[in-house]
Amino acid sequence: MTDPGRPDRAHFEALFQQAPCGYLVTDDDGRITAVNDTFMRWSGYGRPRLVGSTLQSLMPVGDQILYSTHCIPQLGINGAVSEIAVEIIDADGGRRAALLSASRSPGSEGEPATVRVIIFSAHERRMYERELVSALRAAEEAEARRAEAEKELQHLALHDALTGLPNRAGLKAKLDAAPDQATAGGDRLAVLFIDLDHFKAVNDSLGHAAGDELLVSVAERLARAAPDPAAVARLAGDEFVVVATSAGAREATALAAELLEVIKTPVRIEGLEIVTSASIGVAVSGDEREGLEDLIRRADIAMYRAKELGRSRWELHEPAASDPTVDRLRALGELRRGINEGALRVHYQPRVDLRTGRTIGVEALVRWQHPTRGLLPPSEFITMAEESGLVRPLGAWVLGETLRQADTWRREGRRGAGLEFAVNLSARQLSDPDLVAMVEGALRLRNIEPSHLLLEITETALMADPNGALVSLTALKKLGVGLAVDDFGTGYSSLTYLKKFPIDELKIDRSFINGLGSDSGDSAIVGSCIDLAHAVGIRAVAEGVETSGQVQTLKAMGCDLAQGYHFARPLPAPDLREWLDVHADGDPVSA
């Protein structure tokens, strides 16, 4: 009796054998124990070939690996896999795309586990999926290329191309990526600002290629010698920065000493053994939070002190805010940047012949366009520049700029042509052995008659080293430039020397002019100065003249030239030209 709702065994048998897809039964290792007719027809294999061998053995090796590493363990743990894409190698050796699903029965006492597998042909679906995946891969590759290009670009932006070290932006990015890492363990952040000594000399004597090679060598040595974790960066030119964690100043300066030694190691460049040295400024973060930029700035200041104190050494920046040298050194750093970045200006103050009332010349006076403090007069920074040696590049710049302006006016052929240009020289410049060559070069560059240039040297500067000054002044005089003693009356001039110096002019200090008419003592001094000048055959000049009364007195005393607010304050070049136009040939002095 057959229940129509319950198919008999023959039905099941037929369902198994003639199912629309391949059916197989395997053990846990994939060994085939039963297979249906459909699979045999599809694969072309006979039953004896299939039973006893493993299902994997019908697959290419790649699928075998996948089946062993993925499907078998998944069947073991999960009991099922579904729609795994495999290829079955048929009896003719062809590959047939198939989807494989399987489920596992754990088996019971004495009965081994069995895995029931269905395999159905998946040619079209496989093709379709392949297309999708290859499109995906192409997209991934394009994305990877884009990401690679972006990475490369970012690398370029954050690194110095010569040495491969991070640049300033790269250093910041690197430290931003790991913020507070240093301070977490109670450690502080130490910044070492390293500037090679006399690097320019290497560039000048051996060429830029050799200079570059030296920089690369230093970069490599620093990177090797810097402790882990530390960041080494090249900020510009021959400036490097090492940022390291440090227990304190002692550790940081010990590192600086170590790096000084490392930098001193001789290196062979273009067959020459080069020994370089550096000056290192050290700044260590204090108890309060301090940005990297501030630390670098403080280290920079300390580096300058190391340079000043003789180079090839380190200096620690003490963060004490009350320390006046801190302010000075900070300002010094700013001034140095100012010189390099074109923040200096030259203003011109007319010098008037008291007898004719004509403007016969101008005094060039430097101004510093300070980023936060505005336009500063020389009194705010010249002493500092003088003490630091910065006055040399500063002075050279002022002279060059003044002569450039003189040249311009001469070309324009207007008022201003034919003026005498007075430029200040500092004590440092006076002792600079290159001074005469510098002045000569500057004149030649603009093709300016030496007689149109007047160099002013303060009495104090002359008396600091009278013998040296005499040598310099004599050489300058030989060039044909005029020479003036500035701020006369404030120093302790020896008349003997005054007579020896080949000078053309005495400039009476403004403090005496100020007292003219009100202070009889001052009037006496001014009078004697004028007499003294005339006695040795040179011009007397009054500076700081502010009133018409002073002008009258000076005229009465026989003073030759005068300058001061009474006539005009120091003016930018265009304003001066305007002023000259207004006061052309008039009698502006008698007011």
Added chain:
Amino acid sequence: MVETVTSAVSPVIKRNNVTVSGRADGPVMMFAHGYGCDQDMWRRLLPYFADNYRLVLFDNVGAGRSDVNAYDRDKYGSLDGYAADLLEICDALDLEDVILVAHSVSAMVAVIAAAREPERFSRLVLVAPSPRYINDSADGYVGGFSQEDIEGLLASLDSNYFAWAEALAPMAMGHPEAPELSEELRSSFCRTNPSIARHFARVTFLSDSRPVLDRVGTDSLILQCSDDLLAPPEVGSYVHQHLERSTLVHLQATGHCPHVSAPEDTARAILEYLSASP
């Protein structure tokens, strides 16, 4: 029972989905899963050790519930990257005298880790290890595969992109903190990001860790299966010859995953080895 170590301890813990179970004060047994799976693969073996050992499991980055975002193609472009992770886990949990049980490709990761920090590990148990899968005609080394075979595997992985992706899907719905959903988790066994699986396959099957073997002096057990497609008997012998202080044991279990197919036999071999030497 399985405690997920709080990720506050170290980012490493979250990255590698490190789980700790077993006897808290027992000697440490660490389990490193092989290619194509995740830490669930050890599930059948763990009961044999849970009473006496502290069990540390993890997923390789890219597998299981690891942080897929941490997958860095450069770092994981060689087995060294995985070894570094393994050592970082040891360091993060402050593990010492670790018995490291590693399967398949992770057996070589274990060897690299032991070469790098020998003092960290007391024993290595290498399940179906192979230092190189591709035959080397230069010195006659038998790895079992040709270069073309491996290319075939990569093609096969591409073909199964959707199967892999499907296995990955449940990951998004995984709720490790809700045990009632464990059935769901079960079905997500062996989940892997398809692109990572492909890259990892390349790294795994093109690797050659033979030079590292000679640098390892840690006591080790090699479990060689019968009929293992991925690690033929020649490979087991090779590893045994080149690993100083190694013991080679042939298992009856067939295939590449004896800890799945024959957990009892596998556990017995390991326990015998551990009790044989102090």
